[in-house]
Amino acid sequence: MFPPRTSKKPCLSRLCVPVRTRANHLSTQTVTTKDYPAAHEPAADDGASLLSFPVLDAKRRRGSSLATLPGVRHPFWIYVCGVLASFVVIAALSILTGLLITHIALRVHWLAGDDERLVRFLAGHRSSSLTEASLVGSIMAGGVVLPIIAGIAATIAAVAKHWRLAGFLLFALAVESGSYRATTMVVHRHRPEVHRLENLQVDASYPSGHTAASIAIYWGIALLLTSRTSNVAARICIWTVAVLIPVYVAFSRMYRGMHHPLDIAGGVVVGIAALSAMVLVSRAADVRSSMHGSAPK
Numbered sequence: 001m002f003p004p005r006t007s008k009k010p011c012l013s014r015l016c017v018p019v020r021t022r023a024n025h026l027s028t029q030t031v032t033t034k035d036y037p038a039a040h041e042p043a044a045d046d047g048a049s050l051l052s053f054p055v056l057d058a059k060r061r062r063g064s065s066l067a068t069l070p071g072v073r074h075p076f077w078i079y080v081c082g083v084l085a086s087f088v089v090i091a092a093l094s095i096l097t098g099l100l101i102t103h104i105a106l107r108v109h110w111l112a113g114d115d116e117r118l119v120r121f122l123a124g125h126r127s128s129s130l131t132e133a134s135l136v137g138s139i140m141a142g143g144v145v146l147p148i149i150a151g152i153a154a155t156i157a158a159v160a161k162h163w164r165l166a167g168f169l170l171f172a173l174a175v176e177s178g179s180y181r182a183t184t185m186v187v188h189r190h191r192p193e194v195h196r197l198e199n200l201q202v203d204a205s206y207p208s209g210h211t212a213a214s215i216a217i218y219w220g221i222a223l224l225l226t227s228r229t230s231n232v233a234a235r236i237c238i239w240t241v242a243v244l245i246p247v248y249v250a251f252s253r254m255y256r257g258m259h260h261p262l263d264i265a266g267g268v269v270v271g272i273a274a275l276s277a278m279v280l281v282s283r284a285a286d287v288r289s290s291m292h293g294s295a296p297k
Helices: 036-040 046-050 075-103 109-124 128-139 145-159 163-186 209-226 232-255 261-292
Strands: 014-020 026-032
Touching: 075 163, 075 261, 109 232, 109 261, 128 232, 145 163, 145 209, 163 209, 163 261, 209 232, 209 261, 232 261
Parallel strands: none
Antiparallel strands: 014 026
16 A cells, blocks of 8 residues: 655755765755855856955945935946035035135134144245155145056956946045035135245145045045955054055145145045045945846946
8 A cells, every 4th residue: 555645745945956975876965945056156256356345335234315316226327426416515515614714713813823833833944855755745645646546446446347446536536626626716715924835826725635635545545455354453554554644745735835734624524525425425326236136346
C-alpha cells in the first residue's frame, strides 16, 4: 500500500541544491531563498568601490524634502534644482550679512577700528620670507589651482560614471564662486587702508573669496576621505590638515592687505554653506534615484 498523503505543503522559502560529495554521490543541501541571491550576486566592481563615498549617500529611512519637490521626478532635475536653490539662498544670505556689516556693524567705531588693526599689524611686520609664504597661500586657494583640482576630480568621477561625485566639488566651488560674485556686486566695502600686494578691485573686500573657496574644496576632500575610513587617527590627521589650509589662506589674504577679519568670517560662512548644500543636494538626488527606479552613482 502507498503511504498516506500528508497535507503539509512544501516550504517555498527553501531550495534544494544538489551538491556532489567527495565520493561522487549527489546529495541535496537546503538553503533559504534569502541567501540564494546573495550567493549568486557578482562581486562588486573595484573601480566603483574606490569612488564610493558614504557622505554623499542618503539614509533611506529619512529621505529629503528636496527629493519630494512637486513636479520634479528625475534625479537629474533634483540635482539641478538643488544647485540653483543653493546658489540663490546662499547668495541672498551672504548679501544680507554683508549689508548688515557695512551699514550697521562698522558704524560702531571700536569694531571698525579693531577690524582694521590686525591688518595694519601684519602689514607693519612684513618680510621677504613671509611675503613669499603669503603668495603661496593665495595661489593654493586662487582661481587656477582650485578649478584644476575640482576639474580633475570631476573628470575621473565622470569617466567612472559616478555623476554625483563628479558634481560634488565642481558645483561646491561654483555655488561658492557665484555667491561671492553676487555679494561683491551689491556689498561694496573698501579693502584695508594699507599697502596692498595685489591689484584687485578696491571696493570688493567683503567677503573673502579665497577663504570660502579653500573651505569648499579642501574641506570637501576631507569629507570624502573621512567618510571612507573609521580610523580615528586618520580622521584627525585629515581634518587637521583641512582646517589649517583655510587658516593659512586667511592669514595670507590679511597679510597681503586684501581683507579684514570680518571679510574672512564672511568667507568662512559662504564656504561652509556651499559645501553643506552640495552634500544635501547629493543625498536628495540619491533618494530620488531609488524612488525613481534608476541607480545613478
